[in-house]
Amino acid sequence: MVHPRLYWGQTGNDLTPALFELPISRNYHHGGWEKSTPFYHTAGSPVSAARTYDIFNENGWGRSTHFLAAWFLVITGLIYFIMGFFSGHFRSNLLPGRREFSLKLFWHDLVSHFRKLSPGVAKYGLLQRITYLAVIFVLFPVVILTGMTMSPAITASYPFLLKIFFGHQSARTIHFFSAVALLLFLLVHVVMVIRSGFKRNLLAITFGK
Secondary structure, X not given: OOOOEEOOOOOOOOOOOOOEEOOOOOOEEEEEEOOOEEOOOOOOOOEXXXXXXXXXXXXXXXXXXXXXXXXXXXXXXXXXXXXXXXXXXXXXXXXXXXXXXXXXXXXXXXHHOXXXXXXXXXXXXXXXXXXXXXXXHHHHHHHHHHHHHOOHHHHHHOOHHHHHOOOHHHHHHHHHHHHHHHHHHHHHHHHHHHXXXXXXXXXXXXXXX
């Protein structure tokens, strides 16, 4: 809400073109600009200017809370990853076999999710396996690493993160869309749990029954 614009590269502000602008209102009233100043004395240099505005919704504490909550994601994710690796969960339950992986089976599994779900299926389908692998080994690591890349203190010690994600603003953009993908995964997951038997699935998740 402070700056609902996403950029690509190292720098970005209201005077540079946005890669994507979120359709939400800002939490401040803009009061205009002072004289713009280029960062470098070269053609096409990024520019900066002092803003004059009044913030009417102080939410700077949200950044500290967000960063603190991220450590719960990191800690629980590491525990899950270590247990899943040493218990063989990833290899036996999530990694598709050669005979299981085909476009025909994938399409059949995808279409079956829009029909009435059977409450007796205990084995992961092909779509579930691919989705879980993507979430565990792609989305979660990307969200964590891009979150760290947005911190100047961390990138000062580990500058290679800026090269991996093409700059602070690129990391912010990737972080946002990865978080949206995780949120969609969560919502779809909850819907599927409800459709296939909420009480039974809740007991299986919490007590293993």
